[in-house]
Amino acid sequence: MRALPLLLVLTAAGLLGAEEAQPKVITATPIERPLPNEKTKLPWHMVNLWWSIPETPDFESLEIDVTISDDVDPAKLNLYIAPIGLGQLNDTNFYGGIQTNIGGNPVSDASPQGAYHKGKGAIFSRWGNKDLDTSFVRPALNGLTEAAGYEGDFASGRRPFPWKAGTYTYAVRKLTYEKDKDGKEWTWVGAFLTEKSTNQTIFITSLKFPGRTLKFWGTHSAFIEIYGGKKVVIAELPKLEVRIGMPRINGQAVEVKKLQVNYPKNQGPASPAIMSTELAEGGKEVVCKLHNEILIREKWQFPLLPVTPGDPPAPAK
Numbered sequence: 001m002r003a004l005p006l007l008l009v010l011t012a013a014g015l016l017g018a019e020e021a022q023p024k025v026i027t028a029t030p031i032e033r034p035l036p037n038e039k040t041k042l043p044w045h046m047v048n049l050w051w052s053i054p055e056t057p058d059f060e061s062l063e064i065d066v067t068i069s070d071d072v073d074p075a076k077l078n079l080y081i082a083p084i085g086l087g088q089l090n091d092t093n094f095y096g097g098i099q100t101n102i103g104g105n106p107v108s109d110a111s112p113q114g115a116y117h118k119g120k121g122a123i124f125s126r127w128g129n130k131d132l133d134t135s136f137v138r139p140a141l142n143g144l145t146e147a148a149g150y151e152g153d154f155a156s157g158r159r160p161f162p163w164k165a166g167t168y169t170y171a172v173r174k175l176t177y178e179k180d181k182d183g184k185e186w187t188w189v190g191a192f193l194t195e196k197s198t199n200q201t202i203f204i205t206s207l208k209f210p211g212r213t214l215k216f217w218g219t220h221s222a223f224i225e226i227y228g229g230k231k232v233v234i235a236e237l238p239k240l241e242v243r244i245g246m247p248r249i250n251g252q253a254v255e256v257k258k259l260q261v262n263y264p265k266n267q268g269p270a271s272p273a274i275m276s277t278e279l280a281e282g283g284k285e286v287v288c289k290l291h292n293e294i295l296i297r298e299k300w301q302f303p304l305l306p307v308t309p310g311d312p313p314a315p316a317k
Helices: 005-017
Strands: 044-052 062-069 081-088 092-099 121-127 137-138 142-146 154-160 166-179 187-193 200-210 219-226 240-245 259-261 275-279 284-288 301-305
Touching: 005 154, 044 275, 044 284, 081 166, 092 166, 092 200, 121 142, 121 187, 121 200, 137 142, 219 284, 240 259, 275 301
Parallel strands: none
Antiparallel strands: 044 219, 044 259, 062 166, 062 240, 081 092, 081 219, 092 121, 121 154, 137 200, 142 154, 154 200, 166 187, 187 200, 240 284, 259 301, 275 284
16 A cells, blocks of 8 residues: 555544544654665765856856866776756756766767767766657767666767866857757757866767757756766775866856755765865865765765855865
């Protein structure tokens, strides 16, 4: 019997017996779950960051800076640094970032469905309904595509790129507009990655979103994740520090109403406590440090902004 019908039955029984005795009040006891550990199922969202910002009714671009302290070996770790952990344009969800192994299939006249790619690169994906396919993706010349349903229905473009230690800007920009044969309006949005040391910008892919004017929601998200495909030994994790900058929309810094840190513990992609997070001096970056041991974590979520005078959130130890 499902919970709601059972609750209605118990309530009805209590009402019928009200003249004989007062119904008992049953208090639910919280279920104690073990903390995430090395055996917790992947993916691990080691940290989620959530910004509360004003909505943007006429979106043109979004930019986030990311600084990576050390190189990461794709043969040893499946790491996803997502400066856009979740975005919304016209109520359509998307995300993007860089991965050590991006996956995806090369598309060409000679090989419409080539071998699945391994190696470093950048990714841009959007979600939708089961009508999503690779026609929603315009890949780069040497790009990759994928449309599937194993993480919800999504269409994605990827671009191989050997990123390493350094500072990068991940950007999504409004590109072109079109109408389909049924008169429905669509806008193509492109993703780009710029390496600051060389000032080289690569085009990752573009994706098709509904509508002509794009509204960006009043939220921004970022995450750092270890995803499946390789065994993770916490004691062998590499030294790594990732700095994530504040979002810029339409070329301007946004007003940050709140910035919240969340370490998934019981719901969603739970992770062992192997990452600490703090606001950099000056408040312009979030510093995320990967550890090769499980930390003792007192708080699994807390605000970084606004800063409470005299009581800044301390990093985990």
